[in-house]
Amino acid sequence: MKGLAGKDPATTSEYIQHHLQNLVYGRLPAGFERHSEQGHQVLTENTWTLAHGADEVAAMGFWAVHVDSMAWSIGLGIVFCLVFRWAALKSNPSTPKGFINFVEFIVELVDNKVKESFHAKNRLIAPLALTIFIWIFLMNLMDLVPVDLVPKLLMLVGVEYQKIVPSTDPNVTMGMALGVFLLMLFYNIKIKGFGFVKELTMHPFNHWAFIPVNLFMELVGFLAKPFSLGLRLFGNMYAGEMIFILIALMFAAGAGGSIISGGLNAQLFGEGTNVFLWLVTFLLVCFICLLNLKGKLSTGKTALYSLSLLMISGGILGLSGGIMQLGWAIFHIIIVTLQAFIFMVLTVVYLGMAHEQDH
């Protein structure tokens, strides 16, 4: 695994920082010194390129794009649109089955939630709520994919850094919150007109002398809404991802150990983890769980086989790492769904407040 300046990340903090690094595309200024395995290179002019480390990212400044966040978020959005459109086209009014039933269930859920909280007439709100809910849910769901799986596979293709969970990028969550903020502004001004300014300046003290105080308090409240919306999602996902990465350290901690503590991984491959061994283990565990879902294998045997596979591949540390990842992943499923739901409900409530005319 290539770390900063081409070395294998031998320390835990380098491993963690490697997993927290986005794939950044930006402009390196002329005169910047690039370090790589081939040696030093001083750039003679401004070059647009992918960053090879945290120091290059810092040199690129503000106008650098997180290519991995954009790719995963836009890709998941396209997946959502295609899947739901297919379900809408194939839906039969009489007897929905299976997945189409599930899609209808979700749409009805969002529709009821919107009807509860939004009391004006606006055709944008319910589709917006559905998009927000499913899109954020899909982005958060990427957090449940094993930590090293996609990064190591992509490193074989040459992509050094990337993060597969777009909602751990504060740019993505604050961008969505900014979109909601712009909608809030638009509808406040459109529906209330001058009444919006009156609301900002005359609540809660209804006297012209208190206008500065009112304005300050109302502006803080108004700006805190999208700010907290974006940061809430970011904070939850970042903390969850961080704990996944910390537990994933267990798998590599058995490196160089005996066959009991490190398993096959330590015996055959020494230091570090080997991606193919763990890929095979992962696929076998998935296959065993699939057999259990189809009813061909009892739950007790499923647990026994999966745990012994983990024990063989990674020793005691691999086994305990696997169990801890499972426990945290089950808890994180609640957080993933809940955060998407909260973002949706708060968006609908804020836009509902923008449509309220109290006189």
Added chain:
Amino acid sequence: MEVYMAAAIMLGLGALGAAIGMGLLGGKLIEATARQPELGAELQGKMFLLAGLIDAVPIIGVGIAMYLIFVVAPPLV
């Protein structure tokens, strides 16, 4: 060293606030469900929503504290 202390204060005080808030919320839910069991499911749904809102600022604090501990501190120590 100061970075670790800052992260510890953020985590500790955030957890304290979140725990007290959740405790009050959960207590009210159980009381209300005991009074009117037929509203049980609806109140539970509202409780989860409020739990996510209460958790928001402490979790933002946890995110920032983790960032401090694992990304900001190692180059300095």
